[in-house]
Amino acid sequence: MRKVSALVALLGLCAVGVWAQNPQELLKSYTRNFAIASIDVKIELVRDAGESGYRELGPLYLQAIDYVLNNYSVIDTDQRFRQLAVAALTRLREVEYREARNSVWKLFDLDDETGVRLACLEALAVLATGDEEIVVYLNRWLQTQNTVFQTGAVPDPYVISACVRALGKLGHPSSFAVLFNTMGRGYTDDISRDARAALLSLRGDLKSGILGVLREGTLQEKREALGLALALSSDRLPEEDKAEIAQFALDVGLHTGLADNPSRQIAREIRFTAARALSERRWSRNTPLAVEHFDAVLLEYERGLSDINGVLEAMALLGNMGSHEAAVRLTQYLMLLNSLTESVQEYDGRIVLAVVDNLGKLGDKVAFDDLMYGQYLSYSPEVKRAIRRALENLKW
Numbered sequence: 264m265r266k267v268s269a270l271v272a273l274l275g276l277c278a279v280g281v282w283a284q285n286p287q288e289l290l291k292s293y294t295r296n297f298a299i300a301s302i303d304v305k306i307e308l309v310r311d312a313g314e315s316g317y318r319e320l321g322p323l324y325l326q327a328i329d330y331v332l333n334n335y336s337v338i339d340t341d342q343r344f345r346q347l348a349v350a351a352l353t354r355l356r357e358v359e360y361r362e363a364r365n366s367v368w369k370l371f372d373l374d375d376e377t378g379v380r381l382a383c384l385e386a387l388a389v390l391a392t393g394d395e396e397i398v399v400y401l402n403r404w405l406q407t408q409n410t411v412f413q414t415g416a417v418p419d420p421y422v423i424s425a426c427v428r429a430l431g432k433l434g435h436p437s438s439f440a441v442l443f444n445t446m447g448r449g450y451t452d453d454i455s456r457d458a459r460a461a462l463l464s465l466r467g468d469l470k471s472g473i474l475g476v477l478r479e480g481t482l483q484e485k486r487e488a489l490g491l492a493l494a495l496s497s498d499r500l501p502e503e504d505k506a507e508i509a510q511f512a513l514d515v516g517l518h519t520g521l522a523d524n525p526s527r528q529i530a531r532e533i534r535f536t537a538a539r540a541l542s543e544r545r546w547s548r549n550t551p552l553a554v555e556h557f558d559a560v561l562l563e564y565e566r567g568l569s570d571i572n573g574v575l576e577a578m579a580l581l582g583n584m585g586s587h588e589a590a591v592r593l594t595q596y597l598m599l600l601n602s603l604t605e606s607v608q609e610y611d612g613r614i615v616l617a618v619v620d621n622l623g624k625l626g627d628k629v630a631f632d633d634l635m636y637g638q639y640l641s642y643s644p645e646v647k648r649a650i651r652r653a654l655e656n657l658k659w
Contacts, residue, residue: 293323297330302343305330306350313354321360327351328366335373345379352382356389364390368397372404380422388429398435401426406441409448424454431461439465439472443480447487459491463499470504477508477515482529485515489533493540506546513537517555531563535573542580550588553580557592575617582621590627593618597633604640615646623653631657 293312297305309327312320331338331348338344348370355363367390371383391397405426408418427445430438439462446458465472476488489512492505516534521527538556560577563569581589597618603610619637622630630653637650 287319289317290320290322293320294326297323297326302341302347306343306347309347309350309354313350313357318358321355321358321363324351324354324358324360325363325366328355328363328370332366332370332373338374345374345376348374348379349382352379352386356386359389361390361392361394364394364397368400372400375419377419377421380419381425384422384425384429388432391429391433395435395437398430398433398437401430401433402438402441405430405445409441409444412448412450420451420454423450424457427454427457427461431457431464434464434466436465436467436472438462439467439469440475440480443472443476443484443488443491447484463495469495469500470508473508474511477511482519482521482526482533485512486529486533486536488512489536489540493536502544506541506544509537509540509544510546510549510552513541513552513556517552517559531569531573534559535569535576538580539576542576542583545583545585547583547585550581550584550586553577553584553589554592557581561596571611571613574614578614578617578621582624585625587627587629590622590625590629593622593625594627594630594633597622597630597637601633601637601640604642607641612643612646615642616649619646619649619653623649623656626656626658628657628659 293308297308300308305327309324312323327347328351331344331351334344352367352370355367364387367383367386371380371387374380387397387401391401405423408423408426411418423445427442430442442458442462442465446455446462449455462472463469470492473488473492477485480488489508492500492508495505497505512533516530516537519530521530534556538553541553557577557580560569560573564571564574578593581593597615600610600615600618604615619634622634634650634654634657638647642650
């Protein structure tokens with residue numbers, strides 16, 4: 264091996280002397296010597312060429328990758344071919360020789376050895392920038408691994424993580440769905456963290472990607488997508504976009520046909536999270552959806568499927584709508600509560616108080632008659648004080 268290194272050093276020294284006269288001659292010297300060298304010399308030659316620091320030697324490193332591909336039939340019996348591949352891949356990444364990207368992808372697809380695949384992905388993260396075809400290949404490969412993992416098999420976690428990072432660096436919007444899927448697949452905390460970071464580094468409209476998952480993902484993915492959107496800092500996703508996503512999620516939670524109880528529970532969680540997010544942001548662009556959610560929560564509450572907090576939050580959402588339609592629906596509910604109270608049927612005072620407070624917030628005169636009537640019923644002093652405040656807030 265010392266003889267090989269000495270020979271390569273001599274060849275390199277001679278080549279560098281030529282370099283001062285013509286950079287193309289340096290490349291010719293290296294590629295000519297590579298073609299006639301033994302496998303050991305080829306490895307040392309590639310390593311030596313990289314030490315020179317000349318970026319114009321990309322074709323030499325591509326020559327090495329193609330040599331490995333052409334001799335792939337013996338790669339399992341002679342590990343030196345993988346050593347050559349890794350050395351060349353490292354140099355290709357360093358000099359950013361994009362013309363090699365298809366050969367690098369071919370090697371990744373062909374060889375499942377961890378070291379080679381990691382080196383391929385690190386190179387592709389640089390070389391495949393702007394190449395949508397390779398991004399599609401990587402998306403498809405990663406999605407296949409996700410599917411395999413779902414069956415109980417365990418793909419190579421190091422390669423999964425490297426693929427996730429590569430897609431993040433390439434930054435193409437088409438990777439959103441597969442990165443999102445990977446993030447919630449349950450591999451390892453490191454992979455989930457890498458997938459989240461990669462997803463957030465993608466170019467394009469993040470809101471569209473999240474809406475795509477809400478539209479086409481599984482129910483669990485829809486829940487995760489909503490949670491991701493609401494957790495993002497406002498500089499990555501503006502509050503208005505978050506509200507639009509929450510409104511879409513509320514629609515999804517209300518109108519997704521579900522047959523089993525676990526799925527219905529997830530849909531309820533989506534609705535409650537979305538309703539809370541809309542109320543916090545004082546979102547008032549879809550009163551019919553808020554009314555529909557309120558009606559659904561009341562029914563669930565009566566059946567023991569939702570607790571009182573869900574009812575109070577649904578009322579708060581209507582109170583923040585600022586619309587006549589919201590006031591009409593809450594007034595109708597107050598009318599019912601008045602009737603039940605008058606017939607000596609007790610109703611939770613927290614609910615009555617919330618209805619009154621939200622009618623006061625809306626300030627719509629449609630509530631006048633039923634608020635007035637409530638003063639003469641057997642409500643608590645606290646509720647009656649709230650009724651008086653609400654009446655004072657009505658706008659005429």
